[in-house]
Amino acid sequence: MTIDWVAKALIVLILFKPITSWANDISIAQVGDDFTLTVVQDGENNSIGGLPGNTTPITGDGNTMTMTQQGDDMVVEGYIYGDDNTITTYQGGSADNSFMRGTVVGKNNTIDARQGKKIDGSVDGNDSGNFEQYLTVLGDDNNVITSQVNSGGTGSGHHMAHIIDGDSNSLSHLQYADGKKNGFIEITGNDNTVTLEQRNSASHFTDIVLTGDDHTVYGEQRGGMYGAHSMTMDLTNNGGAYNISTIQNSANAQTYSITGSCATIGGCAVTVTQN
Numbered sequence: 001m002t003i004d005w006v007a008k009a010l011i012v013l014i015l016f017k018p019i020t021s022w023a024n025d026i027s028i029a030q031v032g033d034d035f036t037l038t039v040v041q042d043g044e045n046n047s048i049g050g051l052p053g054n055t056t057p058i059t060g061d062g063n064t065m066t067m068t069q070q071g072d073d074m075v076v077e078g079y080i081y082g083d084d085n086t087i088t089t090y091q092g093g094s095a096d097n098s099f100m101r102g103t104v105v106g107k108n109n110t111i112d113a114r115q116g117k118k119i120d121g122s123v124d125g126n127d128s129g130n131f132e133q134y135l136t137v138l139g140d141d142n143n144v145i146t147s148q149v150n151s152g153g154t155g156s157g158h159h160m161a162h163i164i165d166g167d168s169n170s171l172s173h174l175q176y177a178d179g180k181k182n183g184f185i186e187i188t189g190n191d192n193t194v195t196l197e198q199r200n201s202a203s204h205f206t207d208i209v210l211t212g213d214d215h216t217v218y219g220e221q222r223g224g225m226y227g228a229h230s231m232t233m234d235l236t237n238n239g240g241a242y243n244i245s246t247i248q249n250s251a252n253a254q255t256y257s258i259t260g261s262c263a264t265i266g267g268c269a270v271t272v273t274q275n
Contacts, residue, residue: 033082034062043071049078061085061106074098081105083139088112091131101134107166109142111135115158116149116177130179133160140166140189147174148181157181157202167191167212178202180227190214190240203227213240220247221254228253235260242268249275 025047026039037058039048046069058065059081067076071093080087083106091098091114098115115131131148148158158175161184172195175181181198183206190212197220198204204221210233221229229248233256241264248254254274262268 028058030058030063031060032063033060035060035064037063037065039067041069041074045073046071047073047075049076057081069098076100076102078102079105080109082109084108086110086112088114090114092116097130097132099132103136103138104142105138107139107141109137109139111137111142111144111146113144113146114149115147131158131160133158134162136163137169138165140168142166142169144169144171146172147176149174149176150179160184162186164192165189169193171195173197174199175204176200181205183207185209187215188212192216194218196220197222198229199223201227204229204231206231208233209236210234210242211236214242216243218245222247222249229255231256233258233260240264244269245271247273247275 024041024044027049030037048067057079061082061084063082063085065087067089069076069091074091076089076091085106087104087109089100091100100113100115104111113133113135115133133146133148135144135146137144146160148160157180159182160173162171162173164171164187167189168191169189170193171185173183175183175198178201180202181204183196183198185194185196185208187194188211191214193216194208195218196206198206200223204223204227206219206221208217208219215235217233219231221231229250231246231248233244235242242260244258246256248256256272258270
């Protein structure tokens with residue numbers, strides 16, 4: 001379905017629904033291909049598709065979406081269906097919680113979800129953490145880049161849980177700066193690549209579950225103060241090859257558990273480094 005630029009503009013204008021001058025609540029419904037959507041919310045109770053019972057359904061191929069929330073209470077929730085889409089979200093500039101939850105169904109999509117780390121790569125100086133991020137990606141050949149980076153504060157923390165079901169997907173997640181960090185990843189399929197890095201002080205916990213063959217996994221936990229490091233990987237595969245590399249670097253306790261089966265001529269590779 002093709003929508004001309006006038007229709008697209010009307011859809012966006014109609015569905016932007018400010019309840020008060022401070023609420024900044026936006027709901028978007030878009031069907032079509034090759035459109036560009038840019039949303040910017042600056043300050044107060046920012047919400048995109050986050051109202052009770054309301055999400056952000058977008059259907060189509062080849063679309064580019066950029067959503068930026070700067071300051072105060074921030075929520076992004078959305079459902080995107082289609083192929084070859086580029087979705088970028090940023091939340092930053094707040095001492096309070098930031099929340100992202102989304103589902104992407106399709107192939108060859110690029111998802112870049114950042115909390116505390118700006119689109120240009122810089123870190124906002126006002127973020128103390130308390131980030132939550134939940135993504136579900138269903139399909140093949142998708143590239144998912146996510147990060148949770150705050151400017152400090154040992155009382156802050158990061159929590160993420162990502163689910164991917166498909167083949168040849170790439171997931172990279174960074175949790176950086178002070179505060180407790182939890183990372184949960186569940187992947188079903190073949191030939192997927194996972195990178196998860198947790199850095200700086202406080203405790204770090206990672207749990208990765210993979211079903212399928214030929215996965216490449218890199219896990220890194222670094223930071224020497226206020227907490228221990230724990231990493232668990234469970235590979236319930238069909239006997240195919242896999243390549244796992246982990247690094248734990250801390251002055252405190254470090255534990256890891258890797259469970260898998262390998263029944264292939266090419267063999268499997270596991271490297272664990274603790275400092």
